[in-house]
Amino acid sequence: MGAIDVNNIFSLSADPAAFREACLQTFRFQYQENPVYREWCELTRTDPVAVKTLNTIPALPISFFKSREVMSTSFVPQTVFESSGTTQSLTSRHLVKEVGIYRQSFLQAFTQFYGDITDWCILGLLPSYLERQHSSLVMMVDELIRLSGHPASGFYLDEHDLLSKTLQQLEAQSQKTLLIGVTFGLLDFAAAYPQQLKHTVVMETGGMKGRRKELTRAEVHNLLMAGLGVGSIHSEYGMTELLSQAYSQGEGRFTCPPWMKVLVRDEEDPLAVQESGRGILQVIDLANMYSCSFIATEDVGKVYEDGSFEVWGRLDNSDIRGCSLLVV
Secondary structure (H helix, E strand, O other): OOOOOHHHHHOOOOOHHHHHHHHHHHHHHHHHHOHHHHHHHHHOOOOHHHOOOHHHOOOEEOOHHHHOOOOOOOOOOOEEEEOOOOOOOOOOEEEEOOHHHHHHHHHHHHHHHHOOHHHOEEEEEOHHHHOOOOOHHHHHHHHHHHHHOOOOOEEOOOOHHHHHHHHHHHHHOOOOEEEEEOHHHHHHHHHHOOOOOOOEEEEEOOOOOOOOOOOOHHHHHHHHHHHHOOOOOEEEEOOOOOOOOEEEOOOOOEEOOOOEEEEEEOOOOOOOEEOOEEEEEEEEEOOOOOOOOEEEEEEEEEEOOOOOEEEEEEOOOHHHHHOHHHHO
């Protein structure tokens, strides 16, 4: 059983039957070729022959990326993405067989939601991420900056004055601009340099923990809209353990590209999974063909009938709950 062809993944349309078949083929491949995932399937007493629907495909708890090498087939990774973490906590490590798959995923998704990258100027306000050597977000934004080809595109560590002047120049030129940043960085910038942006999309990528008082998404977005004069705040939903992103173009409601889908599972029963409803989010990311495409996250939220979803927060004691079946 071979991996599904990467071209087939990125040519998927909105056809549910084609997506389901791609998922089942990927499940069979990863069950065979990924020892960690197979072990998890056996612990959950999954009969691979009986898996015929999306909600019966087991999802690997995301915490496994902190303690195990999650690999489908044996390979020397081209890169390793690592999550941020404190000295007291383990970080997630995503071993990436082919960086080109990640590049194709984020560029095709960006084009789907925002159009041709060469129409944009990309400004990255990612201070905490730029200090890390193995951030998938930094790689994505760095590549978008390069592909945009705009002379003003670039990263801004803590240079808020320069960023403000650059934005004013771009606004005067009516240049389509994407200001993408971690939440605390954008809030600090909006407070220090309030302005009225008319040609700029402001996109937050999360990132508040330990930096300032925790705020709700609505509070964050209201502060940013007031400070930067925009009518909505866009958001990106991605993580170290994935190779794809979902985007929200306002109101915190995310939409996936065709090779990605979010399901929802019951908080008390990790095997009770539905395609819509409230609970803990599970992500199917077919771009993850050489790690694991079926991930049980620690995020709580709601999935709508049309497949869009909201993220409300993180599950308490998630590391313990996520692996509860391992101690049964």
